[in-house]
Amino acid sequence: MKNKILSAMSVVATNTSSNLIQNINDNTILLESGLDSLGFAILVAQLEEDLGYDPFSMMAEPVYPRTFGELVEIYERFSA
Amino acid sequence: MKMGALDSILRARNPDLVCVTSLCNVWTAHDLCCKAEELRNSCSVVKGKRIALYCLSSLELITALIAFDGYASAMLLLPMQEDSNTGANLMAVADCDYALHSNAVLKSLSGNQLPSKADEPSQWLLATSGTTGTPKLITHNLASLTRTLKRNTERGSEFVWGLMYEPARFAGLQVVLQALVGGSVLNISSKYEFDEQIKAVLGGGVNALSATPSLWRKILMDGRIKDLKFRQITLGGEIVDQKLINALRSTYPSARITHIYASTEAGAGFSVQDGLAGFPSEWIGTLDAPVQLQIDSNNHLLIKPSIMPRGDEIHCRLSAEGYLDTQDIVTVSKGRVTFLGRASGVINVGGNKVSPEEIEVVIREVKGVTDAGVFGKSSGILGQIVCAELVIDKSENADSILQAVRSHCLSELVPWKRPAIFRIVEALEETSAGKRRRIG
Numbered sequence: 001m002k003n004k005i006l007s008a009m010s011v012v013a014t015n016t017s018s019n020l021i022q023n024i025n026d027n028t029i030l031l032e033s034g035l036d037s038l039g040f041a042i043l044v045a046q047l048e049e050d051l052g053y054d055p056f057s058m059m060a061e062p063v064y065p066r067t068f069g070e071l072v073e074i075y076e077r078f079s080a
Numbered sequence: 081m082k083m084g085a086l087d088s089i090l091r092a093r094n095p096d097l098v099c100v101t102s103l104c105n106v107w108t109a110h111d112l113c114c115k116a117e118e119l120r121n122s123c124s125v126v127k128g129k130r131i132a133l134y135c136l137s138s139l140e141l142i143t144a145l146i147a148f149d150g151y152a153s154a155m156l157l158l159p160m161q162e163d164s165n166t167g168a169n170l171m172a173v174a175d176c177d178y179a180l181h182s183n184a185v186l187k188s189l190s191g192n193q194l195p196s197k198a199d200e201p202s203q204w205l206l207a208t209s210g211t212t213g214t215p216k217l218i219t220h221n222l223a224s225l226t227r228t229l230k231r232n233t234e235r236g237s238e239f240v241w242g243l244m245y246e247p248a249r250f251a252g253l254q255v256v257l258q259a260l261v262g263g264s265v266l267n268i269s270s271k272y273e274f275d276e277q278i279k280a281v282l283g284g285g286v287n288a289l290s291a292t293p294s295l296w297r298k299i300l301m302d303g304r305i306k307d308l309k310f311r312q313i314t315l316g317g318e319i320v321d322q323k324l325i326n327a328l329r330s331t332y333p334s335a336r337i338t339h340i341y342a343s344t345e346a347g348a349g350f351s352v353q354d355g356l357a358g359f360p361s362e363w364i365g366t367l368d369a370p371v372q373l374q375i376d377s378n379n380h381l382l383i384k385p386s387i388m389p390r391g392d393e394i395h396c397r398l399s400a401e402g403y404l405d406t407q408d409i410v411t412v413s414k415g416r417v418t419f420l421g422r423a424s425g426v427i428n429v430g431g432n433k434v435s436p437e438e439i440e441v442v443i444r445e446v447k448g449v450t451d452a453g454v455f456g457k458s459s460g461i462l463g464q465i466v467c468a469e470l471v472i473d474k475s476e477n478a479d480s481i482l483q484a485v486r487s488h489c490l491s492e493l494v495p496w497k498r499p500a501i502f503r504i505v506e507a508l509e510e511t512s513a514g515k516r517r518r519i520g
Contacts, residue, residue: 015486016495038430041461042500049501056460 001079002072005043008050009035012043026069033068053078085201085222086149087116089261093233099259100142100266101240103283107139116146123147123186129177130154130194130203134167136182138247138268142256144180149222153194154203156217157248160272166207174205174217206250218394225253226261227386228342228351228370233263239312240265242286244277244295251317254342255290264288278304290314290340293324294510297451301471306331314351316340319419319437322357323444329355346383346404358418374403380423381408409435427456428463429496436466439499442492443468446485448476453508454499468499469508478504 006024013020013034020034035043048054055078065071090099095110107115123131131152133144141157148155156174158167171179175192201221208216230236241259243266245252259266267284269276281289282305291299293315299305313328313335320339328337341349341359350370352359363369372384382403397405407423421435428434436454443452451471456464472481482502489498 016498017490037461038465038495041430041459041465044461045457045459045465045467045500054460057458059460 001076004050005047005068005072005075008046009033009043012039012046016042024068026067026072028068030065030068030071047075051075051079086146086260087113088150090146093263097237097263098265100139100268101284102139102268102270103280112143112146115143119143119184120147120151122184123178123180126152126178126180126186128153130156130175132156132158132167132171132174132176132179132189133248134158134171134179134181135160136180136248137270138243138256140182140184141247142260142266145256149202149204152202153200154205156205157207157253159207159246159248170207170217204253206248206253222257224385226257228349229254229258230262236262236264238264239288240267240284240286242267242277242281242284242289243269244281244289244291246272250342251290251292254316254340274298274302278302281305281308286310288312288314290316292317292510293320294318294451294508296324296328298507300327300331301450308332310335313337314340316342319421319441320357321437321441321444323441325355325357346385346406349383349385356416358416361412361415361417364412364417372403375410375412375417376405378423379409379411379420381406381410381417381419427454427466429456429465430463432496434466434497439466439468439489439493439497442489443470443485443499445492446481446488448473448481449485451508457501465500466497467501467503469503469505471506471508472504 009020009024012018016035016039018034018036018039021028021032024033030040031037044054044056055074058078065074090109090113093109095108097109098106099109099112100107126148129152131148131154133141133155135158136144145155154174156171156176158170171189175194176189177193179187179189181187201223204220204222204225205217206220208218239262241255241264243252243255245255247253247256256266258264267280267286269280278299286308287310289310289312296315310332311334313332315324315337316339325337325339328335336353337355338351338353340351350359364373364375371386374382376382382399383406384401384403394404399405409420409423409426410417411420419437421437426433426435434456436456439454440452443449443454449470450473453469455467457467459465470482470485472478482504485502
């Protein structure tokens with residue numbers, strides 16, 4: 001999952017002309033990763049294309065992940 | 081009630097004048113009047129009552145309109161593609177006493193038996209073609225529907241109109257009435273299907289055709305009628321972009337290209353024939369314009385037709401000065417007013433309004449893109465994000481076109497207007513009114 005998300009982030013960064021920071025890890029703050037909120041919204045849409053689901057539309061209560069680790073955890077939780 | 085306005089127009093014609101043709105039939109003015117009289121005689125209970133014209137074929141609908149204009153107090157035109165629940169709702173809202181089905185089957189309805197007003201023309205009730213929600217009824221009459229039509233029958237006799245729209249909807253009805261009132265031939269197809277319509281156009285000597293921009297792009301991509309010598313090309317119902325006008329100009333060099341601004345709500349508004357998208361900005365706020373126009377503080381186009389349709393739906397959208405808010409967003413630049421899209425169709429990306437039509441125009445500028453459809457996709461992050469479906473030239477490499485589109489959007493559009501997701505599709509989906517579907 002982590003690799004899928006990293007690869008989608010890289011695609012989004014290319015498509016939006018953004019620069020991702022090096023060595024993204026679980027503690028990386030998402031909005032400091034090089035993607036802004038629009039980039040992040042696009043990432044979620046891109047992941048929905050890739051994975052077939054959008055956890056943010058499946059959540060009863062909205063949760064906004066702050067770090068890369070939290071984002072990965074959300075995607076893993078809804079992958080079943 | 082004013083008697084038989086449409087009927088009298090046809091009775092005044094040479095009885096042998098050909099009015100309607102199909103691939104295997106021809107109907108003269110006399111034929112149509114006889115068919116209408118026969119229908120009227122078999123449905124005499126409809127006199128002064130409200131009748132729904134329910135999913136009739138083109139010829140049946142035309143016959144019914146001739147029969148009941150000036151005879152019934154109101155006619156509700158129900159399109160073929162309306163689902164039965166919507167149809168039933170509309171008939172109830174319109175207080176219809178009867179419904180005329182195919183093959184002249186007349187059914188009684190539990191209408192409220194509204195009293196008819198003896199000296200008023202028949203109401204023509206049309207359903208709006210909204211892509212979402214319940215269609216709404218707009219009240220017209222023959223005068224409001226034909227206000228801007230050409231009536232020079234000598235000139236009209238040079239035209240054979242094809243019918244690409246459903247005749248029970250506003251745009252299709254305009255074509256039908258233009259042919260009947262203007263003395264032209266109307267060529268009809270057996271079915272409201274693109275393939276059948278193209279065959280009818282090819283076989284019927286059609287030299288005048290009205291369609292939405294989406295449909296014209298499809299016609300150009302289809303290619304079967306590219307060699308026809310059109311004299312009149314009419315576009316309406318959606319924003320007309322310069323690229324399409326140019327494509328039509330180069331494919332049909334001898335055609336006059338007209339784009340019409342009209343809506344079910346406002347009726348026929350005005351037409352533009354100078355080969356440029358939009359309309360001259362000097363038309364705003366002057367009495368010399370084809371119709372009185374204003375732009376309000378929200379950039380909505382306001383229109384004041386000389387004959388305004390009636391009904392609650394219209395009334396609540398009128399300004400103090402009697403202008404109707406068209407809900408169309410416009411922008412003024414270089415002496416031209418151009419349309420950005422519907423107020424309601426606008427995509428909201430984190431509070432930024434994006435007009436799908438504006439993005440489509442940019443995408444279609446890329447070589448190899450034959451058409452583009454842009455819509456908002458709901459996003460848990462930003463409200464909506466912009467998505468685009470592309471139809472591409474099959475002889476080109478899909479990946480390189482996609483890359484070119486992305487680069488073009490990067491250079492031409494601010495970030496929030498750039499489509500986040502692209503999909504390559506075989507064809508774009510349209511609503512039954514031939515307009516682009518914009519539901520994500």
